[in-house]
Amino acid sequence: MTVLVRDLRPDVPADVEAFAHVRHLALPFILWTPAAVVHHLVHTHPEVRSRSFVAEEDGExxxxxxxxLVHDSPEPGQAYLNIYVHPDRVRRGAGGLLVRTAEEYLAAEGAxxxxxxxxxxxxxxxFAEGRGYERRRSAHFLRLDLANGTLxxxxxxxxxxxxxxxxxYADDPRPLFRLDAETMADEPGDVETEFTDYEAWLAETWRHPLLNHDLTTVAVVDGRPVAFSSAFTDGRERYSTAMTGTARAYRGRGLARLVKTASLHRARAxxxxxxxxxxxxxxxxxxxxxxxxxxEICGTEVRYVRELG
Known part of the structure; x- marks a missing residue:
């Protein structure tokens, strides 16, 4: 059996559905839908030089x-690659081939x-450490049983x-962009970014197919948004908080908890x-x-980094 790597074909529904299915099996804590997969590939800023690859074995x-590339960072040459393999198809060479393909492409783009x-x-x-990647910080995935739990x-x-x-804010979402940019600047992370491109935010975030505008909740003071909890949904049963943040001048007042609690109550309803x-x-x-x-914590992931020679 031979494993090959090729580009995802966003105009082939079966190809996109298979990509989303593998991602869901490997990482069930994140919402994956065909529409979201295509949106990421097609609407990410051109300077990111975004590509999505699939590893295929006998047509599967x-x-x-x-x-x-992390195009909006003041430090040039930074890039990302996130590799996930079907849990029942590991140790067939798919992960290693995807990493090599991704690294070669990113290096050619200046990473x-x-x-x-x-x-x-x-x-x-x-797997990561054997390929020269070094461990950095970590993050938890958390799950809440909305149907049977007690909010x-x-x-x-x-x-x-x-x-x-x-x-x-459908007519003018710019106030939400400003709030998102301010809170994202204070998020823990390994890569510093300059979040200033409103048009890119509209394309990538505001028009994301999973962003639920009715469940995304905003706290407003004197007409200004000062806290928000951004909600993604799959349109069926699964809800995910994409970001919760508060403007610096309004922190410590319980507003993050307020907007997130309100969004969860609306989601359950x-x-x-x-x-x-x-x-x-x-x-x-x-x-x-x-x-x-x-x-409750349902999974943990670790950030790894590799410096190219």
């Missing part, structure tokens, strides 16, 4: 890769430092705070059965909020 997709997320399991860590009551907004949704989120293991305030909401 058994591995996937998403790769690109000098490669970042990858790896599930925190012995075989996966050994804490929704607290009343503090005086002067109004709850809205992203749908209220809309029929969603389970909720997912993710946190850097060093983000103690957000981990505490999620614990109070009933989330």
């Amino acid at each position: 997709t058994i591995g996937t890769a998403q790769v690109g 000098t430092k490669l970042f990858a997320w790896v599930l925190d399991e012995p075989a996966n860590r050994a 804490p009551p929704l607290p009343s907004p503090p005086a002067g705070v109004e709850l809205r949704t992203a749908a209220d 809309a029929g969603y059965m389970e909720a997912f989120t993710g946190n850097d293991t060093g983000n103690a305030p957000m981990l505490a909020i999620n614990k109070r909401l009933g989330y």
Whole structure:
């Protein structure tokens, strides 16, 4: 049996569905749909030089890769590659071939430092370390049983705070872009970015096929959005928090917990059965909020980096 690697064909539905299926099996804590896979490939900023690869064995997709440059970082040469293989098709050479293909492509595009997320399991860590990658920080995946769990009551907004949704900004989402940019600048991470491109944000984030504008909840003070919890949904049963953040001047007032709790209550009322989120293991305030909401850790991933010669 021969494994080959090729580009994902976004115009072939069966190809995209197979890619999303493998990603779901390998990483069930993240929402993967064919529409989201195509959106990432087609609408990512051109300077990212984004490519998606599949590893194929006898016509079956058994591995996937998403790769690109970190174009909005002040430090040039940084790039990412995230490789996932069908859990029942490991040790057939797919992962190694995907890594080599991705590294060759990124090096040709000028990359000098490669970042990858790896599930925190012995075989996966050994795979990364055996290829010259060094361990950095880690992050947890968390799950909440919306259907059978018990959400804490929704607290009343503090005086002067109004709850809205992203749908209220359909005519002009720029205020949400500004808030997103401010909070993203303070997120724990290995790569510094300059989040200033509004048009790219519209294409990649605001128009993302999984972003649920009705469930994305915003706290507003004096007409200005100051906290938000961004909700992704698969349109069926699964809900995921993509980002929760508060403007610097309004932190420490419980607004992050307020908007996330409100969004979860709306999601449960809309029929969603389970909720997912993710946190850097060093983000103690957000981990505490999620614990109070009933989330439980269901997986951990580790960030690895490799310097190219």
